[in-house]
Amino acid sequence: MASSTTGHLHQAGKIDAQAISSLLKPNPQLDHALSNSTAKGLPPKTVSALQGQYLAIQCRLIGAKSVLEIGTLGGYSTIWFASTGASVTSIEISPKHRDVALENTKDLDVEIILGVALDVLPKLAEEGRKFDLVFIDAAWEEQWEYFSWAVKLTRKNGCIYVDNVVRELLECENVGENENLVTKAGREEKVIATLVSTVSSHKKNVDEMFDGFLLAAVKE
Numbered sequence: 181m182a183s184s185t186t187g188h189l190h191q192a193g194k195i196d197a198q199a200i201s202s203l204l205k206p207n208p209q210l211d212h213a214l215s216n217s218t219a220k221g222l223p224p225k226t227v228s229a230l231q232g233q234y235l236a237i238q239c240r241l242i243g244a245k246s247v248l249e250i251g252t253l254g255g256y257s258t259i260w261f262a263s264t265g266a267s268v269t270s271i272e273i274s275p276k277h278r279d280v281a282l283e284n285t286k287d288l289d290v291e292i293i294l295g296v297a298l299d300v301l302p303k304l305a306e307e308g309r310k311f312d313l314v315f316i317d318a319a320w321e322e323q324w325e326y327f328s329w330a331v332k333l334t335r336k337n338g339c340i341y342v343d344n345v346v347r348e349l350l351e352c353e354n355v356g357e358n359e360n361l362v363t364k365a366g367r368e369e370k371v372i373a374t375l376v377s378t379v380s381s382h383k384k385n386v387d388e389m390f391d392g393f394l395l396a397a398v399k400e
């Protein structure tokens with residue numbers, strides 16, 4: 181049995197491999213999305229397969245019919261959401277990423293809006309759009325602004341998931357002391373929120389194995 185932190189990190193890869201082979205069903209569209217994205221030169225910045233399944237479970241738990249995603253890349257997480265039967269609106273700044281995502285999400289109920297998230301989000305609010313779940317996975321430095329828009333765009337008892345919050349905090353100076361998304365979310369009266377830390381071998385760099393997300397439910 182591993183007895184040191186290094187040993188545990190080594191074992192984390194084995195735990196992930198066992199969970200993937202035990203819990204996930206084959207999905208050729210997800211596999212194709214990954215291989216096509218790599219072939220087209222997109223960066224390997226998708227959620228992990230186990231995280232994708234987590235997001236799909238979260239959608240089922242709240243009966244999500246509509247999902248807003250900020251940061252499409254090649255549409256890998258988009259496919260996870262669409263696989264639950266939800267209709268997905270996804271925002272992507274890069275025309276190249278959007279084009280690959282359109283190829284990868286063919287025949288699914290997916291709308292990909294090409295644009296800068298902080299320009300698109302106010303327009304969605306003006307149109308009176310509401311979503312059951314908002315998934316935030318774009319520019320780390322804009323997470324709070326995305327979150328604030330997400331509070332306006334999420335229906336009561338819907339939820340907001342912000343990816344990579346722990347890793348971003350770990351990379352800050354004076355960890356745990358500065359104002360950040362967690363402290364601001366704590367003061368937002370319209371949500372209850374928590375921080376879920378994760379260890380995953382999805383990222384090969386050891387420092388990137390420690391991560392976590394902020395999950396909020398909208399109260400009103």
Ligand SMILES: C[S@@+](CC[C@H](N)C(=O)[O-])C[C@H]1O[C@@H](n2cnc3c(N)ncnc32)[C@H](O)[C@@H]1O
Pocket residue numbers: 225226227250251252253254255256257258271272273274277295296297298317318319
């Ligand atoms: C981490 S990747 C998204 C990964 C994707 N959600 C997945 O798991 O398959 C982040 C994406 O956000 C896009 N992005 C970055 N800044 C953005 C912005 N200001 N507005 C819209 N998209 C942005 C990037 O081009 C990139 O494709």
